[in-house]
Amino acid sequence: MKMEKVANLSVETDWETERHHLRAELGSRMKAVRQAADLTLEGAAQKSGVALSTIHKIENGRVSPSYENLVRIARAYNIGMERLFSEDHDTNQTTRMTVTKAGEGRVVRAKHFEYEVLCNALAEKKIIPLVTTVEQRDELRVEDLESHTGEETLYVLSGRVELVVEHYKPVILEQGDCAYFDSTLKHGLRALDDTETRVFWACTYTDFA
Template identity: 35%
Template sequence: MSEDSENMREPLHETLQVQRGETEATLQPLRLGERVRSLRLGQGLTLEEASKLTGLARSTLSKIENEQISPTFSVVHKLVNGLGIDLPQLFSEPSNSAQPSGRRDITRRGEGKPHPTATYEHELLATDLSHKKMVPFTTRVRARAFGDFPEWIRHDGEEFLYVLSGAILFYTEFYEPVRLEAGDSAYYDCTMGHMLVSVSEEDAEVLWVTA
């Protein structure tokens, strides 16, 4: 008996019963086969290609997609690794918000909204869109020393930093300062204290994207 056959003995998904007080609700299981097919086709993969990536037999993948068998955790693990996805992606239906919304905003060079501070000169981008999931902006770093900041900068979310020109020292609360030059980048938790200072002859320019 093949390993794949062994993995098919016990179904992974069952109808779940949730009881809260005297109220009992039934949660219908996700049609996992349809989800696997959707993820495979979304990557432009044939069954044969997906078989090579996941290490599962082509016939096994076909049976999963046609709801003829239900995979156990070891098979799910192969699907997740082979398709390069996260486990929640496999067990979550695509939300309506994933459909194209038609939102778009273009910011021409120099037409962003200026927001100067004592240490930075920000230019806010895509300002015509509200309720953005990301906040992009460019910054000219005026600060030249750690002491130019009265305290650490902290705020909610995560942040991506990309140096456009010049060089900076990137200070973070729990790490040693690191020098970043044009083309270097960093991604970090911005609830951690952080700040930038220019160390090049000219003020450095950076792109920030905050989520």
């Protein structure tokens, strides 16, 4: 039992180190993209609607951004979301087909989720495909829900999740279950069990405004 506790502590320590690395990497990339867009922190906050302090903390690797904030920031910088996930992305790329081999997606750590971004080499996509590891947490509150333009679909690969969508009763989805919803409705997702919970998640990335 003691050895098991030591092993678990080691795993937690390794993950904490990796999480800080992912935050720092994403923050550095987001700062570079903002500067390339010739925006100050104040300008970025004004255009995106994300608090200046939040953008500053993200860029310095102090917090993990929510998906909603990633969407807002990318749109404010007038770029596809893939630019936030890859520092060597070719902005002049014209290919319309790409493949991601298993386990080779770009890993991004966000609040309560770990995203593996797939097919990141394709520029200006209308759909963002993700394999997402979902954290177990307490019952979702109104302040935990997010909304943004677009539509989403998710397919449960392992574990069980609770999907909460504004105006609808919460739904429990198990392995093999699928849901599709309007992203403009406030929504949230959480794992229900203390097991690895993963979903395939596809979100449209089209500015309808």
